[in-house]
Amino acid sequence: MDVSLTRNFCIIAHVDHGKTTLSDRLLEHTRTVEMRVMTDQHLDAMDLEKERGITIKSHPVTMNYPSKSGTIYKLNLMDTPGHVDFSYEVSRSLAACEGALLLIDAAQGVEAQTVANYHLAAAQDLKIIPVINKIDLPSANLELCMKQLEDILTIPAEEAILASGKSGIGIEDILEAVVERIPPPRWSEYPQTRALVFDSLYDTYRGVITYARVFSGALKAGEQMLMMSSNQRSEIKEVGVFTPKMTKVASLGAGDVGYIVSTIKDPSEIKVGDTLTQHIKPAQEMLPGYKEVRPMVFCGLYPLESNDYEKLKAALGRLRLNDAAFVYQSESSVALGFGFRCGFLGLLHMEIIQERIRREHDVEIISTYPSVVYRVKVVGEAEEREVDNPINLPDPGTIDYISEPTIKAAIHIPNRCTGDILSLVMEKRGTVDHTDTLDDTRIMLTCVLPLNEILVDFNDRLKSITSGYGSMDYELGEYREADLVKMDILVNSDPVDAFASIVHREKAEGKGRQLCEKLADIIPPQMFKVAIQAAIGGKIIARDNVKEMRKDVTAKCYGGDISRKRKLLDKQKEGKKKMKMIGKVNIPPDAFIQVLKN
Amino acid sequence: MHVPFCATTCDFCAFYQTKPSADGIRRYLDAMKAEAALVSWTRAPGTVFWGGGTPGLLSPSALRELGSLVNALAPAGVEEWTVEMAPASVTEARLEALKEIGVTRISMGVQSFRPELLDALGRQHTREQVFRAYERVKEAGFKSVNLDLMFALPGQAEDEWLADIDQAVALAPDHISTYCLTFEEDTKLWVKLSKGQVKLDPEHEARLYAATWARLEEHGYGQYEVSNFARPGHACVHNVNTWRMREWVGLGPSAASQHGGWRGGNPADLERWQAEVARGERMTEDRVRLTPALLLEDAVIFGLRINAGIDLAELARRFPARGLADLRGALDRLVAEGLAEQQSAGAGRVRLTGRGRLLADAIGSELMGLIDAEPADAR
Ligand SMILES: Nc1nc2c(ncn2[C@@H]2O[C@H](COP(=O)(O)OP(=O)(O)OP(=O)(O)O)[C@@H](O)[C@H]2O)c(=O)[nH]1
Ligand code: SF4
Ligand SMILES: [Mg+2]
Numbered sequence: 017m018d019v020s021l022t023r024n025f026c027i028i029a030h031v032d033h034g035k036t037t038l039s040d041r042l043l044e045h046t047r048t049v050e051m052r053v054m055t056d057q058h059l060d061a062m063d064l065e066k067e068r069g070i071t072i073k074s075h076p077v078t079m080n081y082p083s084k085s086g087t088i089y090k091l092n093l094m095d096t097p098g099h100v101d102f103s104y105e106v107s108r109s110l111a112a113c114e115g116a117l118l119l120i121d122a123a124q125g126v127e128a129q130t131v132a133n134y135h136l137a138a139a140q141d142l143k144i145i146p147v148i149n150k151i152d153l154p155s156a157n158l159e160l161c162m163k164q165l166e167d168i169l170t171i172p173a174e175e176a177i178l179a180s181g182k183s184g185i186g187i188e189d190i191l192e193a194v195v196e197r198i199p200p201p202r203w204s205e206y207p208q209t210r211a212l213v214f215d216s217l218y219d220t221y222r223g224v225i226t227y228a229r230v231f232s233g234a235l236k237a238g239e240q241m242l243m244m245s246s247n248q249r250s251e252i253k254e255v256g257v258f259t260p261k262m263t264k265v266a267s268l269g270a271g272d273v274g275y276i277v278s279t280i281k282d283p284s285e286i287k288v289g290d291t292l293t294q295h296i297k298p299a300q301e302m303l304p305g306y307k308e309v310r311p312m313v314f315c316g317l318y319p320l321e322s323n324d325y326e327k328l329k330a331a332l333g334r335l336r337l338n339d340a341a342f343v344y345q346s347e348s349s350v351a352l353g354f355g356f357r358c359g360f361l362g363l364l365h366m367e368i369i370q371e372r373i374r375r376e377h378d379v380e381i382i383s384t385y386p387s388v389v390y391r392v393k394v395v396g397e398a399e400e401r402e403v404d405n406p407i408n409l410p411d412p413g414t415i416d417y418i419s420e421p422t423i424k425a426a427i428h429i430p431n432r433c434t435g436d437i438l439s440l441v442m443e444k445r446g447t448v449d450h451t452d453t454l455d456d457t458r459i460m461l462t463c464v465l466p467l468n469e470i471l472v473d474f475n476d477r478l479k480s481i482t483s484g485y486g487s488m489d490y491e492l493g494e495y496r497e498a499d500l501v502k503m504d505i506l507v508n509s510d511p512v513d514a515f516a517s518i519v520h521r522e523k524a525e526g527k528g529r530q531l532c533e534k535l536a537d538i539i540p541p542q543m544f545k546v547a548i549q550a551a552i553g554g555k556i557i558a559r560d561n562v563k564e565m566r567k568d569v570t571a572k573c574y575g576g577d578i579s580r581k582r583k584l585l586d587k588q589k590e591g592k593k594k595m596k597m598i599g600k601v602n603i604p605p606d607a608f609i610q611v612l613k614n
Numbered sequence: 615m616h617v618p619f620c621a622t623t624c625d626f627c628a629f630y631q632t633k634p635s636a637d638g639i640r641r642y643l644d645a646m647k648a649e650a651a652l653v654s655w656t657r658a659p660g661t662v663f664w665g666g667g668t669p670g671l672l673s674p675s676a677l678r679e680l681g682s683l684v685n686a687l688a689p690a691g692v693e694e695w696t697v698e699m700a701p702a703s704v705t706e707a708r709l710e711a712l713k714e715i716g717v718t719r720i721s722m723g724v725q726s727f728r729p730e731l732l733d734a735l736g737r738q739h740t741r742e743q744v745f746r747a748y749e750r751v752k753e754a755g756f757k758s759v760n761l762d763l764m765f766a767l768p769g770q771a772e773d774e775w776l777a778d779i780d781q782a783v784a785l786a787p788d789h790i791s792t793y794c795l796t797f798e799e800d801t802k803l804w805v806k807l808s809k810g811q812v813k814l815d816p817e818h819e820a821r822l823y824a825a826t827w828a829r830l831e832e833h834g835y836g837q838y839e840v841s842n843f844a845r846p847g848h849a850c851v852h853n854v855n856t857w858r859m860r861e862w863v864g865l866g867p868s869a870a871s872q873h874g875g876w877r878g879g880n881p882a883d884l885e886r887w888q889a890e891v892a893r894g895e896r897m898t899e900d901r902v903r904l905t906p907a908l909l910l911e912d913a914v915i916f917g918l919r920i921n922a923g924i925d926l927a928e929l930a931r932r933f934p935a936r937g938l939a940d941l942r943g944a945l946d947r948l949v950a951e952g953l954a955e956q957q958s959a960g961a962g963r964v965r966l967t968g969r970g971r972l973l974a975d976a977i978g979s980e981l982m983g984l985i986d987a988e989p990a991d992a993r
Binding site: 543544545565566567568569570571572573574575576577578579580581582584585586588589592 | 616793794795796816817819820823840841853856857862864868869870872877878879900902912915916919947951953971972973974975976977978979980982983
């Protein structure tokens with residue numbers, strides 16, 4: 017097929033602005049998916065995505081579109097996630113495209129990730145098609161959206177297409193704009209084969225599956241391919257495209273987006289951002305890859321059953337293949353045994369990975385309290401140490417200073433909420449660098465905040481103060497010195513390493529109280545008295561008691577009930593095995609995720 | 615002996631029972647005789663318990679026929695012979711038959727004295743029927759009479775429950791059983807629970823338990839097990855024997871046995887049970903070989919439900935299992951945490967405290983699996 021008849025584009029937007037729903041309409045209009053098998057948010061194929069109604073992974077799909085001019089185009093679409101924790105997914109998709117549909121929820125207007133994703137796309141030189149979506153909503157404010165487009169994003173308002181993914185308005189206009197405005201695949205003239213690896217997946221039957229965008233040349237089954245960063249060779253066993261399910265094709269040519277099954281067995285051999293080329297006629301220059309992401313939040317993940325260690329290790333390897341933003345290395349804990357220190361882009365990312373380990377890999381795990389990466393200067397040492405696990409914090413007496421990561425946040429809010437948001441920023445130990453007016457009703461605060469302060473409830477508080485109209489985008493900023501201490505959590509007077517955290521001295525008491533209270537609440541009622549305490553350097557700063565079990569007794573228990581009763585008790589015992597014994601107390605595996613949630 | 619017939623099904627009932635028919639009862643009686651003949655009796659039974667279902671639903675002649683089976687097995691008579699009766703089926707003719715065959719104890723399923731609660735449970739008797747039935751039973755002159763009551767019924771307030779207890783006490787029975795309503799799967803009540811029409815409230819149940827124990831104690835009914843109270847000398851010997859892990863032979867559909875080195879139950883189905891008996895089989899379900907370790911563990915778990923508690927040293931003699939250190943440690947912890955008490959210093963007697971008794975299941979599962987499963991050497 018003629019490369020000039022291919023268009024590669026992605027859909028980007030702030031979270032929930034309707035990307036996946038709009039994709040549904042595109043799939044329908046192009047008859048890519050038959051009506052009888054069509055489902056809502058069709059591209060959100062993972063169970064977790066369906067359950068939570070959010071997109072977690074970018075999803076590619078190839079469509080054929082007969083345009084108004086009569087020419088049939090091949091469209092490669094990628095639906096991307098909107099949540100800030102998954103922005104790395106977005107940047108990887110952008111690199112495989114020439115254009116982007118930038119959606120704006122007509123009722124919400126431009127929000128923080130609208131701006132952030134716009135900049136990401138612009139930086140990649142993509143052609144941007146603004147779409148004002150959800151215009152079916154009674155609260156839609158088209159005028160305001162148009163104005164914001166011009167004022168905040170400097171996009172001429174007349175470029176905007178009005179659409180509704182729900183009622184199917186503007187779908188044809190969007191498809192026409194895609195073929196008209198987005199340029200054909202770039203770099204297709206390059207003399208050798210080059211394909212960008214933008215994602216990968218582990219399949220139990222077929223092993224490692226690589227997702228790639230071919231820029232030039234072709235990839236076919238039976239040929240030898242070369243991964244340019246490692247110079248590793250492997251044989252292609254199958255190539256195919258996404259319809260959106262994987263569908264085998266004869267070959268992938270310039271402009272195509274598809275998958276490659278090869279003889280690669282080990283997940284660690286594939287690197288997202290790598291360039292694939294032909295072994296017999298290799299390219300000389302690699303395609304621009306991706307910048308490595310730095311995880312922001314770390315926690316320990318441990319198998320609930322210690323003999324599941326190897327299984328967990330395999331699971332992490334496979335997940336890492338499907339999630340380039342996730343990192344891990346082995347560690348051990350007194351309370352939890354052998355496990356892994358894992359890094360994530362945020363708390364949602366952390367929660368999703370934990371869920372995926374449980375569901376897709378069937379390993380029960382328990383996680384420690386999350387932490388950011390601190391830099392600690394010990395007296396007499398030349399270099400700062402990096403500490404991402406509170407138990408590795410050196411003896412306070414030897415510490416010269418500790419500095420913590422900050423973020424630079426762009427917070428979009430309605431004017432009327434300014435006062436409340438400023439006090440929230442203060443409460444979280446942040447400072448406001450400057451304030452910009454976005455339009456008559458909205459302003460943007462540029463703030464510096466300690467990363468560990470925004471992890472837990474910052475976003476929820478922002479949403480509730482602004483009744484859902486506030487949004488935030490952030491990037492990692494500089495390190496800043498702070499008065500930080502290690503807070504231990506004691507269960508029946510024994511400190512539990514997995515529960516330790518690093519907190520600001522002034523906030524320790526409040527945090528300690530909150531943590532004790534929540535843990536006491538989350539741990540199921542116990543037969544024995546269990547005290548939960550928070551302590552700093554041996555000094556107790558807060559305490560609470562786990563609820564005592566009040567009644568657990570079978571009323572009728574006669575000769576005929578004995579077998580049944582034994583089964584019941586056995587079941588209770590099994591139930592307890594699903595929890596981890598710490599300080600003689602059974603802790604539910606997701607205790608910390610629950611603690612962190614409101 | 616399980617008599618599986620009930621006129622209607624109560625909403626909370628998970629027992630095996632079925633509608634009676636003349637032919638069904640006839641075949642049941644024949645199969646009971648046949649099953650009794652399958653048992654290798656090593657001695658005559660010491661106590662008898664007829665439960666159900668509703669044994670009291672059988673005709674006087676059927677009762678006599680079933681009774682003669684017992685009397686053939688225990689020609690010298692038994693220490694205690696209980697028959698469960700529903701108030702609506704208590705007639706003079708039936709009582710006369712029961713007296714005649716040698717029954718010593720009547721257990722009557724009252725459940726509640728409040729008409730609206732009886733209704734809600736789907737019970738087929740009225741408050742007045744209870745009084746009339748009780749009077750007849752008293753007149754017939756059995757050695758012991760028990761009344762069954764239920765609490766934590768949907769919509770039942772604490773004072774209403776205490777009034778039920780007082781009402782029962784006013785009749786001066788020898789024994790009272792009080793059962794916290796349990797939601798058993800496959801009952802109408804369970805359906806209501808899963809539809810959210812009724813709610814579970816363990817705190818409320820715990821309060822009712824405590825109030826019950828105090829009130830009955832006040833009236834001179836000593837608690838001897840989680841749900842059982844008696845005047846001195848009237849504890850149910852048959853049930854105490856099962857909790858102490860002695861032996862019993864169960865006859866009839868769904869009846870369970872612990873006898874001859876095995877534990878097991880009969881099928882909970884009249885037809886399947888009859889077919890098995892016809893093939894010469896019994897105790898085919900949940901069949902396990904009894905080992906000293908299993909019996910010791912169960913004697914601890916079920917023995918702790920009894921107020922008198924357990925004597926670990928004595929149990930260890932009766933069931934010579936190895937590796938009791940963990941079990942001892944766990945019991946010590948219960949004592950240290952105030953869930954159990956050591957009856958006299960140093961001795962092996964342990965009993966649960968009131969708080970512990972309310973947690974008997976949790977404690978049971980905590981104590982499970984601590985003994986080495988291997989049977990001890992037979993020297
Ligand atoms: N009224 C209206 N609602 C819409 C429209 N499009 C999407 N929605 C609703 O908006 C919510 C979010 O839709 P999604 O398509 O999942 O949004 P998304 O942008 O893919 O979300 P993320 O991938 O999680 O960022 C859902 O409840 C949709 O039903 C629209 O055109 N009109
Ligand atoms: S009378 Fe007893 S066995 Fe029969 S249905 Fe009612 S509770 Fe169940
Ligand atoms: Mg989506």
